[in-house]
Amino acid sequence: MKKFLLIGLLTCLLAGLSTGLALAQDPQPGLPSDDQVNAIAKQLYCPVCENIPLDVCGTQACAQWRELIREKLSQGWSEAQIKQYFVDQYGDRVLATPPARGLNWLVYVVPPLAILLGAFMLYRAFRAWKQPALPLAESNSSLQSPADEYVRRLEEELRNR
Amino acid sequence: MIANLGYGSLVITFLLSLYGVFAAVYGARRNAPAWVDSARNAMLLTFPLLTLSALSIIYLLVNGNYEVEYVASVTSNSMPMYLKVTALWGGQAGSLVFWTWLMAAFASAVTLRKWDRDREFLPWVIVVALITLAFFLLMIIFFENPFERIWRLPFGQPVKAMFPPAGAELLIQPDGRGLNPLLRHPGMIIHPPMLYLGFVSFVIPYAFAIAALVTGRTDDRWIRLTRRWTLVAWLFLSLGLVLGGRWAYDVLGWGGYWGWDPVEIAAFMPWLTGTAFLHSVMIQEKRGMLKHWNMVLVILTYDLVIFGTFLTRSGVLSSVHAFAQSAIGPLFFVFIGLTLIASVALLLYRWSELKAEAEMTSLFSREALFLLNNLLFLGILVVCFWGVIFPLISELVTGQKVTVGPPFYERATGPQFAALLLLMGVAPLAAWRHSTAKTLGRAIWRPALFSLLVLAAVIVSGVTNWAALLGFWLSAFVASVTLYEFWRGALARHRTSGESLPLALWRLMGRNRRRYGGYIIHLGVVLMAIGVIGIELFQTETQGTIAQGERLTLGRFAIQFDELANFDTPDGRNVARAVVSVYKDGEKVRELYPRRDYYYESQQPMTIPGVRSTWEDDFYVLLVDWQPVSASGATFKVYHNPLVNWLWLGSIIFILGTMVAAWPDKDPETEARMVRRTLVAARA
Structure with a gap:
């Protein structure tokens, strides 16, 4: 989201006093720029072209949708309003991610839960595995200088492969 | 004629696979070597038979036999020869045949190479390979037959069938519909075979794992035997993924x-479990730990490979309806389910023998x-x-x-x-068995300090995005740890052996x-x-x-938009090609030619970007649209992609590293055998 806003802002600045700012100030607004349209189109998916965001989709239908966004923008609609308009017309699938309500909560909840569960199991396993201490081995290795210790370890690792 | 030949050899291979499974199981159970040998012969025969099938398809493709539906759907007269040949994997039916052909090749290679060494595993390896093969052949023969032809009936619509319905005649079409233009790209020609090679070679470690479970030889023998296969599988899968990415960047036109x-x-999912497996087998x-876990990983990888093969070409997961209507969707799921249940059941059966x-x-x-x-x-x-x-799930429920x-x-x-x-930076410094925070800290502080210096430099250069700062710091950290490991190892060897540093490094890596x-x-x-x-x-x-x-x-x-030309090409495209000058800081640095190709026969447009690449960034220009009178204007979309070429460079180094890791060692067993043979020869 932030990224898109930033890009939108940046392009407005770059375009200088062209359409972007003119829209805000001019009582007789010109057409919104392609970048303004794309900033919104990027977040939408048409129901026909699977997994291709609207801003890069080459089909005729998608071109018409982009023109529709331009039209709405020139009528003074906000980004949220335009997105809502498409959701009302075509359903939630036009959004890049499912809105977090109803069953859709699952899409956001299941992966973190699964990962937490995995982490918990790993933690339990570690606790079960970890023996109190190996003081002998520890003190032995700390007697050697770090360099010797490294050479010894390297040798061992290279040997059993 | 050729179509019948190809189809016939598919059917024979299918029957042969079933026989091979039976013979191998019977032979292994009854301890009857003759049956096992017979199963092996069946396995080895599948390869020439499937080669014949694949060659038949290629013959039909090259010869323009458009009465064959598959040929009509992926080739046309105007396509160059190399595309006609590679159209073998340009569609679902052909690519399934290609998959089985690779599978037969790999499984045959295994049975040839390891035959005298791992007698007890091999019947079961053959069983797994042939069951997989038989399943794919079943799909091909009954649901995705590349040899089906189109028949004209005296009355009614033309029908698609392998053999002529009563009173039907072949419908000879003058031209085919041609390969999807998106697939007419060098990246797309190599990408599917690489991916499939990766998929198919992951079947081998799985087959050995199952063989280990069945025979009860649950030590790490199966892992040692398949180590290189796993690396090779992983190499091809990685290569396939990278090529796919490069193809998307070059062809799909979304920057x-x-x-x-x-x-x-x-394609990414089996790569993930495969990568986890590569680490955990160590x-x-x-x-001698994690034996259960490694089995789980290799089983998961196998089933994700099957899932991936099915998903990449069928498109049936796009909706519940597509899934329900396709014949192969449910069958794939049944096969995945059965293999998963059978594998897990075997694993549970041997659970207690796989103690750490x-x-x-x-x-x-x-x-x-x-x-x-x-x-x-x-x-x-x-x-x-x-x-x-x-x-x-959402569609099913709501x-x-x-x-x-x-x-x-x-x-x-x-x-x-x-x-x-972060782990990639820390783990190489940790010792096996026991490391403490202290020993780890002692090894880590130098590279960590260096990476912080890099971070400071990045901040000074004006980067403020926190995610980027974190990412750059982590990258610097891993790079310095890794290089430090090379340095420490080479230095230690240099000190103890007296070799020069480069030689010490070379020999160290060789060991x-x-x-x-x-x-x-890394x-x-x-x-x-x-x-x-x-x-x-x-x-x-x-x-x-x-x-x-x-x-x-x-x-x-x-x-700057300089000009635009619109013309037809002999291979059936209409090309709109723009000439634009690229300016950086007001100075002209390059001329680019973004274009739009329109393929008449498939009625599909394709957007080819014009790109100026440097180590610093890519400047990527797309021709989106143009006015009928080209001089009056054209619409361009331009992307600035900083640092993207490091991605491609990194991919190449990644692949080279995998090749280093997978390069065959001198095999101690082969060497021992050679020595024995020489001794025997000397005595005689």
């Missing part, structure tokens, strides 16, 4: 390389860190799998489809990729290629990470319609 499309994810080899020989003793040991790495890879897998499957797009995957996997990078190949892979990943950070966090774009001579500005860059 990116990875769109979290289900098809991409399908724990079993060194410490050692225990985890320290949270900072290398094995503990490898387990964390496994957790993260599996975490990413869960995100991917859930994201691919969820739209179907009737409404939803899109699970890139923002979901990016948010859910980003932190996990960052954590993986354990897998270890140092792995480190080279360096490749670092470079790839830099590229990903660059394009993901700093990509900018703009779009505008400009008249001839006008300019469109993006940051320090600008393009």
